[in-house]
Amino acid sequence: MKSTGGSDAAKRRAGEAAAEQVVDGMVVGLGTGSTTAYAIRALGRAVEAGLDIRGIPTSFQSRALAREVGIPLTTLDDATPDVAIDGADQVADGDLVKGGGAAHAREKVVDAAADRFLVVADESKRADRLDHSIPVEVLPAAATTVEAAVRDLGGDPTLRLAERKDGPVVTDNGNLVLDCAFGALDAPGDLATRLSALPGCVEHGLFVGLADELYVGDDEDVTVERY
Numbered sequence: 001m002k003s004t005g006g007s008d009a010a011k012r013r014a015g016e017a018a019a020e021q022v023v024d025g026m027v028v029g030l031g032t033g034s035t036t037a038y039a040i041r042a043l044g045r046a047v048e049a050g051l052d053i054r055g056i057p058t059s060f061q062s063r064a065l066a067r068e069v070g071i072p073l074t075t076l077d078d079a080t081p082d083v084a085i086d087g088a089d090q091v092a093d094g095d096l097v098k099g100g101g102a103a104h105a106r107e108k109v110v111d112a113a114a115d116r117f118l119v120v121a122d123e124s125k126r127a128d129r130l131d132h133s134i135p136v137e138v139l140p141a142a143a144t145t146v147e148a149a150v151r152d153l154g155g156d157p158t159l160r161l162a163e164r165k166d167g168p169v170v171t172d173n174g175n176l177v178l179d180c181a182f183g184a185l186d187a188p189g190d191l192a193t194r195l196s197a198l199p200g201c202v203e204h205g206l207f208v209g210l211a212d213e214l215y216v217g218d219d220e221d222v223t224v225e226r227y
C-alpha cells in the first residue's frame with residue numbers, strides 16, 4: 001500500500017489506538033490508505049484472538065487486506081456500521097480532505113453511515129485551514145464539463161494520471177478523478193455543496209462535519225480530539 005505523509009510509527013499508533021475502540025459484536029467501516037491499514041491489521045489480530053466483528057470495506061484494497069487478515073465482511077445492504085475508521089489527506093477543525101487513494105466516494109458512504117466516524121492520521125495531516133487539492137470523482141463522459149465547472153468555481157483541475165499504466169487513474173467505480181486546487185478554504189461547507197451539485201460529479205473528497213473523533217499519532221504518542 002502506498003504510504004504518504006508522516007512516519008509509519010505515527011500512523012501505526014493512530015491506527016492501532018482507533019482499533020482499540022472496536023468491541024465484540026460491532027460492524028466496522030474499513031477505510032482505505034496506509035494509516036487505516038494499521039487499524040485493519042490490528043483488527044485482524046483481534047479477530048484471530050476471538051473478537052467477533054464484521055467489516056464493511058471502502059475499496060478493493062481494504063477488502064483485500066480485510067480478507068487477508070481474516071475479518072469477516074458484510075455490506076451496507078445487511079448492516080449499519082457502529083464505527084468507521086478511515087484516514088485523511090488533511091484535517092482542519094474536524095473537516096477533512098480525502099481521496100488520495102481515489103476511494104473517497106465509497107469512503108464517504110460508509111463513513112457517513114457509521115454511528116461513529118474515527119479519523120486516523122499522523123501529525124503531518126493537520127492544518128489550520130484546508131488547502132489540499134480536492135479530489136473530485138467524475139463520470140468519464142463528464143470530465144470536460146466538470147473541469148469547466150470547477151474553473152468557474154475558482155479551482156484548477158488536473159486529471160489524475162496512473163503511475164504504472166498509461167492514461168488516467170480509474171476508480172473502483174470505473175470513474176476518473178480530477179484533483180482540484182482551490183487554495184486555502186474559508187468555507188469548506190460551501191464548496192462541498194457547490195461541488196456536489198455539479199452534474200457528473202460522483203463524489204468529492206471534502207468531508208465536512210462528518211468526523212466524530214480524530215486520532216493523531218506522532219513518534220511517541222496519540223492524541224484524541226472529539227467533535
Ligand SMILES: O=C(CO)[C@H](O)[C@H](O)COP(=O)(O)O
Nearest residue numbers: 033034035087099100101103
Ligand atoms: O482518503 C484516502 C483514500 O482515498 C486515504 O484515507 C487518505 O489518502 C489517507 O491515506 P494515508 O493514510 O495513506 O495517508
